[in-house]
Amino acid sequence: MIGRNLITPAKNTWCPGCGNFSLQFALKSVLGELEQSGTSLDDVVLVTGIGCHAKMADYLNLNSIYSIHGRTIPAAIGIKLANPRLKVICCAGDGDCYAEGLDHLIFAAKRNADITVIIHNNRVYGLTTGQYTPTSPLGFRGRSTPGGTTELPINPLELMLASGATFVARGYTRKMEQLRSLVKQGLLHRGFSFIDVLQICATYNNMTDYYHEHVYDLKDHDISGFETAFRKAREWDYNSDARIALGLFYQQVMPTYEDRVFAHPPDNIDSQKRIEEILQEKM
Amino acid sequence: MIGRNLITPAKNTWCPGCGNFSLQFALKSVLGELEQSGTSLDDVVLVTGIGCHAKMADYLNLNSIYSIHGRTIPAAIGIKLANPRLKVICCAGDGDCYAEGLDHLIFAAKRNADITVIIHNNRVYGLTTGQYTPTSPLGFRGRSTPGGTTELPINPLELMLASGATFVARGYTRKMEQLRSLVKQGLLHRGFSFIDVLQICATYNNMTDYYHEHVYDLKDHDISGFETAFRKAREWDYNSDARIALGLFYQQVMPTYEDRVFAHPPDNIDSQKRIEEILQEKM
Amino acid sequence: MNDISVLIGGKAGDGINSAGLTIAHLFNHLGYRVYMYFDYPSLIKGGHNFAIVRASEHKIGAHRETADFLLALNNDTIDVHTGMMRPDTEIIYDAGNATRATGTPVPVSGILNEESAPLIMGNSAIIGAFAKAAGIQWDVIEEVFSRHLPKETAKNLSVARKAYDVAQTKRVVPVIGPGHLPVITGNEAMGLGLIHGGLDAYISYPMTPTSNLLHFLAEQAPHLPITVVHPENEIGVIIMALGFAYAGKKAAVGTSGGGFCLMTEGLSFAGQAEIPVVIVMGQRTGPSTGLPTYTGQSELHFVLHAGQGEFPRLIVAPGDAEESYVWASLAMQLAWKYQIPAIILGDKTLNEGTYSFDRKELGEFHPDPEISGEGLVTGPAYGRYRLTGSGVSPPAFPGTPDTVVKITSYTHDETGLSTEDAGISMIMAEKRMKKGARLLEEIDRLGAVRTYGDRSSPVALLAWGSNKGVACEVAGLLGIRVVQPIVLSPFPLRQMKEALSGVKRLVSVEDNMDGQLGSLLASRGITVDNQVLKYDGRPFSVGELRGRVMEVLK
Amino acid sequence: MNDISVLIGGKAGDGINSAGLTIAHLFNHLGYRVYMYFDYPSLIKGGHNFAIVRASEHKIGAHRETADFLLALNNDTIDVHTGMMRPDTEIIYDAGNATRATGTPVPVSGILNEESAPLIMGNSAIIGAFAKAAGIQWDVIEEVFSRHLPKETAKNLSVARKAYDVAQTKRVVPVIGPGHLPVITGNEAMGLGLIHGGLDAYISYPMTPTSNLLHFLAEQAPHLPITVVHPENEIGVIIMALGFAYAGKKAAVGTSGGGFCLMTEGLSFAGQAEIPVVIVMGQRTGPSTGLPTYTGQSELHFVLHAGQGEFPRLIVAPGDAEESYVWASLAMQLAWKYQIPAIILGDKTLNEGTYSFDRKELGEFHPDPEISGEGLVTGPAYGRYRLTGSGVSPPAFPGTPDTVVKITSYTHDETGLSTEDAGISMIMAEKRMKKGARLLEEIDRLGAVRTYGDRSSPVALLAWGSNKGVACEVAGLLGIRVVQPIVLSPFPLRQMKEALSGVKRLVSVEDNMDGQLGSLLASRGITVDNQVLKYDGRPFSVGELRGRVMEVLK
Ligand SMILES: Cc1ncc(C[n+]2csc(CCOP(=O)(O)OP(=O)(O)O)c2C)c(N)n1
Ligand SMILES: Cc1ncc(C[n+]2csc(CCOP(=O)(O)OP(=O)(O)O)c2C)c(N)n1
Ligand code: SF4
Ligand code: SF4
Ligand SMILES: [Mg+2]
Numbered sequence A, B: 001m002i003g004r005n006l007i008t009p010a011k012n013t014w015c016p017g018c019g020n021f022s023l024q025f026a027l028k029s030v031l032g033e034l035e036q037s038g039t040s041l042d043d044v045v046l047v048t049g050i051g052c053h054a055k056m057a058d059y060l061n062l063n064s065i066y067s068i069h070g071r072t073i074p075a076a077i078g079i080k081l082a083n084p085r086l087k088v089i090c091c092a093g094d095g096d097c098y099a100e101g102l103d104h105l106i107f108a109a110k111r112n113a114d115i116t117v118i119i120h121n122n123r124v125y126g127l128t129t130g131q132y133t134p135t136s137p138l139g140f141r142g143r144s145t146p147g148g149t150t151e152l153p154i155n156p157l158e159l160m161l162a163s164g165a166t167f168v169a170r171g172y173t174r175k176m177e178q179l180r181s182l183v184k185q186g187l188l189h190r191g192f193s194f195i196d197v198l199q200i201c202a203t204y205n206n207m208t209d210y211y212h213e214h215v216y217d218l219k220d221h222d223i224s225g226f227e228t229a230f231r232k233a234r235e236w237d238y239n240s241d242a243r244i245a246l247g248l249f250y251q252q253v254m255p256t257y258e259d260r261v262f263a264h265p266p267d268n269i270d271s272q273k274r275i276e277e278i279l280q281e282k283m
Numbered sequence C, D: 001m002n003d004i005s006v007l008i009g010g011k012a013g014d015g016i017n018s019a020g021l022t023i024a025h026l027f028n029h030l031g032y033r034v035y036m037y038f039d040y041p042s043l044i045k046g047g048h049n050f051a052i053v054r055a056s057e058h059k060i061g062a063h064r065e066t067a068d069f070l071l072a073l074n075n076d077t078i079d080v081h082t083g084m085m086r087p088d089t090e091i092i093y094d095a096g097n098a099t100r101a102t103g104t105p106v107p108v109s110g111i112l113n114e115e116s117a118p119l120i121m122g123n124s125a126i127i128g129a130f131a132k133a134a135g136i137q138w139d140v141i142e143e144v145f146s147r148h149l150p151k152e153t154a155k156n157l158s159v160a161r162k163a164y165d166v167a168q169t170k171r172v173v174p175v176i177g178p179g180h181l182p183v184i185t186g187n188e189a190m191g192l193g194l195i196h197g198g199l200d201a202y203i204s205y206p207m208t209p210t211s212n213l214l215h216f217l218a219e220q221a222p223h224l225p226i227t228v229v230h231p232e233n234e235i236g237v238i239i240m241a242l243g244f245a246y247a248g249k250k251a252a253v254g255t256s257g258g259g260f261c262l263m264t265e266g267l268s269f270a271g272q273a274e275i276p277v278v279i280v281m282g283q284r285t286g287p288s289t290g291l292p293t294y295t296g297q298s299e300l301h302f303v304l305h306a307g308q309g310e311f312p313r314l315i316v317a318p319g320d321a322e323e324s325y326v327w328a329s330l331a332m333q334l335a336w337k338y339q340i341p342a343i344i345l346g347d348k349t350l351n352e353g354t355y356s357f358d359r360k361e362l363g364e365f366h367p368d369p370e371i372s373g374e375g376l377v378t379g380p381a382y383g384r385y386r387l388t389g390s391g392v393s394p395p396a397f398p399g400t401p402d403t404v405v406k407i408t409s410y411t412h413d414e415t416g417l418s419t420e421d422a423g424i425s426m427i428m429a430e431k432r433m434k435k436g437a438r439l440l441e442e443i444d445r446l447g448a449v450r451t452y453g454d455r456s457s458p459v460a461l462l463a464w465g466s467n468k469g470v471a472c473e474v475a476g477l478l479g480i481r482v483v484q485p486i487v488l489s490p491f492p493l494r495q496m497k498e499a500l501s502g503v504k505r506l507v508s509v510e511d512n513m514d515g516q517l518g519s520l521l522a523s524r525g526i527t528v529d530n531q532v533l534k535y536d537g538r539p540f541s542v543g544e545l546r547g548r549v550m551e552v553l554k
């Protein structure tokens, strides 16, 4: 069945103006395109965390795990090892993936697991009504930090590059064409794809004006050079005023985790017979 | 009381030849020196994880938390916020701090918490009898990976630089003078100090010969330049054959987490009176 | 008896919670005790939110199933709540949005236009109209708005006044007294109680229903000697709290079931290392994410046994704002006295419920003075785990001259060095157990099981946590007894038996499927005869519980 | 009756474990049933390790408090174990290292020198001397070494032979039969059982006492259709396992208390999302890190209630190698049949204990065929949580044509979309409960409670987990009954009552302080009369338990 309706009957409860709508549209249209060009949507799995972003699992008519806060990635890796034929996408939040579950993200990059991780980086905890996240700027006044935060943000692109990610990109929910293209490239990349998406949170952290003034598209950028990519990634540190580059920062082809794990598939052995053999050895 | 005996009566159970002895000696002698120059050892706290490294808490006659696997850092930050006068040292393992509790490490760096984290990086789980860790090379045959691991190691220095650490160094348990100097500098650094120590595990991962051939001391290295430090850190990726630089890679002075948290100390208010005021406001 | 129930409903983002709170304050200023239940789904804008505000001459802690006034900001409020309407329910509605309503229309958008007020002030219009309908004097509104709507008070008042003037008085809510009380949520009561108990640091990762405790304490922190930290995750939270406690600072943390899971390893560490910590654990509907903004009481056994190994822990489940205050303070004090973890087991209904807070109810609640004859010896001879008669070792903190303070997650000797010796292991296990026994003695003196209603009735409702309120009210209506254990660990068996003396028929009321308190009692030899269980995430209304109890008593 | 007990002791790093195993194999080849307890502190080199190998004509699962042969590689072995020596204990010792011993000296270093063998082969010398002392024929040694010491067999044999030749036969251990059995640890039995039950993936972060299960399965993986993963931490472990299961692959994980803490949030997720997963949970002495290499049974209530919310879970506590095999397989099969988490609750004594494994004991252990009449309908109409009579919804996996498979941690409707509807929430909670009820029916048919000893005795020992072995033996000596529940959740009350029929005095035997099984029974109305508890990390020896039981029965 081609031309699946990708939208479920679930009532959409994102706020008006929320950047998640753009991400939903981008995913929907990219998946539609992939379906046209032969990918079966039956083989696509979406894993989400917990947060506003995670409602994507309710809204997209795809195989999905609506998991728990911070844990998209281990689930995605499990799925991929269980059935490497599946295409696995994580829609994760910045609280979700940069605070609660940051370690998993780094390990996914280190392993070059063949999954695509999209961070709905609104730089705030949306669903729990507006606390700072690891990418909120120093001094951010959220509900847990009414006097302003006392720590600098992380730069997720920098961290991902340092962790060995083979596809590192930044998108923005108000740049639809680019967003679609990044999502598509990420999905087509063999290996670990990471896309940090600057997502507008209309209610708790509406950065539209700021982003409007600061973003620009990467052009004439060599995506194969680590050092160039790293320098670009450091141009904006998610804190100070600086130009914010959007696009694909880095891409490299490397053996994936699944390639390595399944490099020596076991002989086609009958488990029950093998139990007997093992017991024999133990006699 | 100056001249405290820094060794407890606990029986030392590290294997003969274990690099932890060097770390113990380095800590002991640096603390002795600091004591001579006026630091009260009563104000020093050691926090360890769980693993061979962690026995340091039993062996050093210091205030200590022998904590749980992977959790040195949050304990250290709690102590530091509770009493900023204390000097807090974490002795953590590579399994402990790079696998089980990696997220805390990155957050400590991001916050520039004024603690010193020493990783006993033997690149193996010692106490659980020899499994691979996040810094074991690809293909490492440990007890959980008898056929060799299927993932590349992380480069902890690179990660720490990308996370905002303000003091990043690498030592080696067979280079005592340097090790002592790095530990001392780390302890004196105001802000987050990170020292990855290549620690010989005599039993499960004796890399002495390899390190012997590959290590060299950083010389004429500009510790204030992030890019230089980062490039140096990438010289060896904990996997491929390369020269292994030892020494201080990077140091920078920045406001610490505690500086920021306590920037506006509350007025000297009587809590019980304040409860009454709050209740009044709620009437 | 004067007893008024008001429902106000609208979309998330309409400010229903604060409108409800304002109405509660109006009643408060008329001399009533108030209670508010706030119902909202897990979303930020849209959906359907409602608050039920109740006012009574007596202490209350539950909502009624019918509304005397129904304030509708939209049609959903009319459609969803038909079940709450009686023929005499006064409906006051936004004429522009709640088009399917009948009753008192309020020309909200017109008023806002006239006052060039923002949409969110529509609430003030509805409240103004309601106040008039309820015969509330204008000066009461003025006072409440000035005290509780500090932002743009004047404009809010103008909006309210316009609506006040167009509405008619329908049913006068009489002034019953001059006195008014603080109106606070369970979360706020717990926060204040923790401060009373000596809180130095509150550490939390946001999670409904305790996020608001984090927000409350974060707001208060600049005016108090406390540090509030929101770290990377709940593992960091609990371990950071233990770091604070090790260094001598009284720390509390807050979370709900999912976050509590991540704290269980630290909890066990606290048990072994004998580090005090207070955990505010707000229950909601599980399993897992479940219904994140709805209520439940299904973690009783989990908190009783969480963490590997056996060690004493204090678990208290307060039932209203006063108990939240008292037992939060006691939890902190007792945790420190016995060097154990303490858990304040709340539930969404309690934590986010709003209550009148009557200081007169607090009574005396001081733990016995420190365990005597257990003098602290610092200096080189100090042993963090020195064996004493009570099992409690005198604490010292890093920074004490010539004193080495060692704590550990391993089995250890008196100085805090690891040991694998069988004998010492046993002694240390018994040391920990002894603390639990001593704590139980103290608990027994503190009134850990309370009774209400007709204390001579052979029929008793057994309720815990937020169900205290609804159970007391139903017991009052039916002339039966209520037994409410506040302390659940160590289990106050003697007090429980006393409270149950003469009871022939025990009916438990719980917001779970398994009847968890019932099975805790069963393990102590006390049999619950009937169970009234609810597990749809919604708290019992008085009428609903009354019906369910009557049914099982038939 | 032939019953031999051999203690071998030395330093960590001396290879005591494998020496003990070799001795066990010698007995095995003489036709005995064997059991080995291995005792070691948490360190890598040095310290004191010992193994107690027992051989009997009958099935055994416990060590004795006295040794017939004591093999000392060093003086510590002599000093520490004087309590195990009787006048007729044969002491065989390394003449160079165990200088304080008397008995049969073995010139170990001389022999190693002559054979230019490495130090570690000292074991083979001691074993050779022991074999001679025990009158074991040389060909048995040859066979055992060839089969079980594949590395440098010839040299090990030469070393053993030299010692064999210098020693004297002291006490002949008779050959009692030709048959020999596999000799495996509890961990290995569980691993094989999981494979039998259909294991596709084993995921684990190392932690005593289940690390060896990880090592065993990792070694076997190249010869089996299974994937073994050691991820970054236990949170990753459990969630990865759920990912496998969602995609249709049967996954198990292994850990101990501390790691289990970190899995509890995932456990609750599995409960809500109805994803099967098997957790091997090896208990050790807590709280927290405690005595990491010693035993305990203090997580029973924790695993019964871990994770927020209420959902059915299977908990089995096998008592020996055969039960480990059978119930590991059943745990996997039933987890998948009912789409629930299952926990295999082991303890260090069981997991790391070594047992003769008798296939004849396995019997039949097949779950009933799939729940009938619950046909799977894939395609667009598929609903992952379709309501059925049994509560079990037909599963489908991603990759199924035209079928969308949605699982979630939220309360959900039949298709797996989130809902906050009160009615659906209740229905779904009841759906989950129904599965638990069905599972209980099935458990009731599977023999979840077993009895041993004199089944007509009015006195019964109640034991679970590894204490099965020692309890059975003591009951045999005292002529009383043993009741052993293997399934602890859902609780097989009917079977337990049957097993207890006629019991007037029930004595529980547990490796904990709280008497956890006792209180579980109490919550079901069954009273334990006496408790024999042990919490020093060491398992009961037969004599110790016999004494403790006689004391309470006095
Ligand atoms: C273990 C755990 N801790 C806390 C929560 C509560 N919680 C739900 S969503 C959320 C934050 C979401 O923030 P983010 O990941 O940035 O997602 P967003 O809502 O911004 O899309 C939190 C803390 C939870 N569900 N689980
Ligand atoms: C939560 C948890 N998981 C697993 C363990 C078991 N464990 C103890 S030490 C250790 C590994 C230690 O490795 P590392 O941190 O590298 O320390 P080393 O022994 O090499 O110094 C593990 C996995 C534990 N104690 N706690
Ligand atoms: S709170 Fe922010 S992120 Fe969440 S739905 Fe609203 S706009 Fe979107
Ligand atoms: S196992 Fe390795 S790290 Fe542990 S004590 Fe021995 S040599 Fe040191
Ligand atoms: Mg966010």
Ligand SMILES: [Mg+2]
Pocket: B051, B093, B094, B095, B120, B121, B122, B123, B124, B125, B126, B133
């Ligand atoms: Mg290590």
